[in-house]
């Protein structure tokens with residue numbers, strides 16, 4: 239009683255009957271507040287994690303009735319200072335107790351306590367960039383199914399993959415819904431983004447045109463564009479070496495690979511227009527893309543919070559800058575006839591020839607411009623740089639690869655590079671796959687969720703009710719000794735050669751291709767996988783053919799792994815190398 243007396247000054251001197259009446263009305267107000275918190279929890283339980291403004295509207299409005307009741311006995315400020323904190327404490331306590339309780343539908347699945355309580359813990363982990371390592375640790379500690387969020391599981395089990403990612407699986411989860419960088423105000427009213435589409439049927443319809451755009455005939459056009467850019471990369475680095483006083487090029491290979499993959503995406507998507515290898519990143523394009531993807535990566539764990547984050551200037555600015563850049567190129571591209579048949583030529587051809595699609599070219603290009611740039615350049619750049627790192631870090635494998643390359647393309651003969659050549663190069667293939675295994679471009683965020691309106695989904699012997707998110711983590715799966723052993727964490731391309739006739743050998747080597755998912759699996763897997771594989775193999779081949787390479791003096795190899803950051807796709811740091819041009823007949 240004494241503790242609330244300062245709030246009762248408006249009522250005058252202490253008079254017992256007035257005080258009792260007052261306390262009774264206050265307790266009614268407080269009970270109303272607590273009840274409001276519990277009802278709000280019930281509502282959020284049904285609607286999280288897709289609510290956004292409604293979340294804030296409820297938190298702002300629900301305590302109003304109790305504040306109003308308290309206001310009869312105290313100032314508005316005092317009433318608000320009691321009603322709002324009490325409401326929020328009740329809401330958070332109720333949510334926490336429920337999430338940690340045995341009544342929660344995911345209670346049976348093990349996982350770190352903080353993961354069960356809140357997705358904000360995952361945001362914190364993501365911020366540090368080591369989500370992939372944390373996920374691997376969780377699977378090693380808790381097993382193949384781990385509760386990584388209040389309503390989210392991570393599954394590393396190849397037997398369950400068909401019912402998660404596969405044709406009988408689930409559509410994309412909420413993580414993808416807000417993976418667009420284009421702000422709503424600049425977005426075309428018709429959104430045909432493939433990546434953000436969570437409706438299976440609509441996704442299948444949109445995907446048809448993309449799939450057609452990666453069949454054999456268009457692939458020939460793309461391969462030619464890619465080879466030109468790969469040769470430009472080699473020539474640029476060669477010139478660096480020849481201009482250098484000591485005859486060695488001391489270069490950050492990772493940066494040059496970024497420029498190469500970005501320039502090629504410009505050619506592939508818009509028929510040209512990016513010239514980072516020629517001009518450098520003078521407008522900070524690569525930098526703005528790298529920064530722009532960090533915040534959506536944070537939001538992927540709390541999609542309902544992203545509208546708030548987006549309007550913060552320091553958060554939204556890089557995203558808006560990058561989206562503006564992509565929209566500019568998409569607009570220019572949609573108003574001109576491309577000189578060469580680029581990706582959007584093939585996508586629009588396929589879409590317009592499908593009489594049922596009802597989609598016109600401009601919104602299609604605009605909706606997918608940002609997706610195509612990020613999906614195609616960032617992924618290739620991180621995997622290719624990773625493969626180069628592993629080659630330099632493993633001299634015996636490098637020597638074997640060089641031998642294979644020189645056998646296929648003798649240095650004293652003119653070489654004609656084409657995808658047919660790769661058939662004769664099993665070790666090159668093994669090196670590329672081993673790089674993809676250890677450092678997949680999307681390490682831990684292949685998320686799916688039961689189709690909205692179905693109630694839930696049966697996955698093996700498990701039932702996941704609607705609202706549950708299920709995530710597969712290639713980084714953890716590729717290092718699981720059930721699928722890759724011995725030494726799952728070691729770069730050992732030989733494992734692919736040894737097991738080329740099957741999954742395992744008599745001496746206990748296991749290399750299970752059905753658990754290998756760097757391009758994901760099922761109807762929403764990487765639509766450009768064949769192109770990406772050829773791009774990786776061509777670039778590695780050209781590096782090995784044309785240079786003798788080692789880490790640059792002073793470069794600490796360990797810094798490579800330390801600098802890898804999982805922001806949905808893998809971000810990387812410097813890879814300083816010393817290159818010496820090899821004596822061979824040029825193309």
Ligand code: HEM
Pocket residue numbers: 432433445448609610611613614615617618621678679680683684685756757758759761762763764765766767769770771774
């Ligand atoms: C090494 C290179 C690449 C890797 C490792 C890679 C990996 C992936 C992965 C894992 C996904 C699926 C995400 C999921 O299941 O939720 C994906 C989707 C996609 N990728 Fe790639 N990717 C690469 C290169 C490319 C390239 C060059 C393009 C060309 C534009 C591209 C275009 C796409 C598209 C459009 C999707 C969305 C597919 C859909 O939603 O149906 N990717 N990629």
